[in-house]
Amino acid sequence: MSKIEKSWYQSKSWLTFLLLPLSGLFWALSTLRCWSFKVGLSKTFRAHVPVIVVGNIGIGGNGKTPFVLWLVPFLRSLGLEVAVISRGYGSKAPYYPFLVTPDSSVGEAGDEPFLLAARLDCPVVIGADRRASCELINKRYNVDVIISDDGLQHYQMHRDIELCIVDAQRRFGNGCLIPAGPLRELPSRLKNVDLLIENGGNAPLSYTLAQTGIYQVCNNQRTEQYPLQGVAISAIGNPQRFENSLRELGISITDTQHFRDHHAYSIEDFKAHTNQAIFMTEKDAVKCHAFANDNWYYLRVDAKPSDALQSSIKQILKQKEIYHGI
Template identity: 45%
Template sequence: MRLIEKVWFQGHPAKWLIVPLLLPLTVLFAVLSFFRRLAYQVGLFKQIKMSVPVVVVGNIGIGGNGKTPVTLYLVEKLTEQGIKVGVVSRGYGSKAPHYPYQVTDESTSEQAGDEPLLIFQRSAVPIVIGADRIQACQRLIELGCELIIADDGLQHYRLARDFEFVVVDGKRLFGNGLLLPAGPLRETRSRITRANCVIVNGLSSWPKQANACALPVLTMQLKASQVINVKSGANIELDTFLTQSLANNKRINALAGIGDPQRFFNTLELVGFNLVKVKGFVDHQAFSAHDLQQFPSDIPLLMTEKDAVKCADFAQDNYWYLPVDAEFSTNTDGESIARVMTKITALVNIHH
């Protein structure tokens, strides 16, 4: 984990030096963000309304909060209802030949970005990336999409939206509560109250506080049931994989290039693996074969699905990844993902 992230989320002693130095930039960022939002609210900047419903999945901070599993869940459930869904994404770190760019079977992680390629490989729905979300959405509409999910589009105010999900990391929450760069937040916590639904990833006491703002609050867990070989694509049930690794005392190596690598490592330990060597990389790390040479080949190397799409071209036989799915629980007040999905489905019916 980078030092600045330790300052943001763990209260590292360096905060007494770093935060005061960055506070003037944070004040400037806050002022610019405020007037930018205000410009859209008063109509100085124009919001563009698409001809189909747009559902935003985002967060108010940086780093991995679980947005991609939420997007995949929405795509799966809406597709099951016969709705043609498309996904629009910025495509962070992508180097596509042109924009907007439609992700295809031939796309590489370098062209499409890791998360868009992951979503496409898992869902096979149309995915279009580009900094101009309006053009990207228009392309999806031309492809016949009846509903668009904007992955990580909460702060892209030019794109009008019909429904907003804000995903919150139940463990890290909002770090030190400050805006960038002194803290990890892109918007203040009050922004959450203007969303339609909050999803808390992992067990947390925070939902009780969120209920005070009368928002639907859902609790989500990330569930893993199988491991997949990066090189061959072979699937093995997680319990079977654990049993097979008993001869090696369940010893594995692990890497993660996500917003919170430690969350992945904790998951592996909870499953029952004995972690020998672990390495956390920065989010969206562009892996090379050299990066993975530090891991011996005599025991399995486990990684996240997002990492696997970037390691496929040089994968070894011992490279495996652990796909996860969003699993929602009904809250004590009776709020459930089914009720929220009914509201989203209604948006499509209204447009029809």
């Protein structure tokens, strides 16, 4: 994490105030862009089926991916066929839109889309042009709803439901826009979303990230036989949450190493820890499977939503006439 990123979650400092003019410029440009869509100067598109956006107003580390991993099977349990679209940050696909399949590489797909495709039994399409992604789904699949993993600020795409994820601990950091703070939009934007959902905390509309096992990176097999000390290595938005989860399992962390979110790992990144057990997240693990040692492990977590959140999602699906069940 860079010095600037660390300042986002601390009291305002000289660095914050130094960057505020750039945040003002960011606010002006983003406000102008948003206004252009509202008044029709910039054109929007509507997909052939309803779109649910799972996003946030800040940068990274809010826990969207585990929530999407829960939301897709939840919608399918209601009888809805689902597809997922994502920008595919960090992907190097041969073309776009790109359908992520079990035969795709993590390099082609990007870490989060690869994980989504590996865990979910539904189409996952990546590409910056979300209209093209929706059109590809329309041509190849018969679905009832599309989930956009991120894209709250992608105003070109009409959305039927907006679900905004907020980290209950870090929330909005210092409350400033990029680059003085972590926000892409001001907190006032939350008045317009359909549901504000906390990752952690005690809010009625919330979910927790439950630990669901330690797995070996080399074979993706769950194991009960793992060391109780090792190095925690991660390239995620909020590594402290991951490291605290390891400690809750009784694992003593002898050292930590943090890379930028979506970092493309190579074996060189691990040379300083050759003889030590390594613990990482599932998102990290998908990028290390090809060269992992036997003593590399990842912690799997799954979203556990409150009853109130599940009921609220059902209710809003009915209001939007996406779901007609009991």
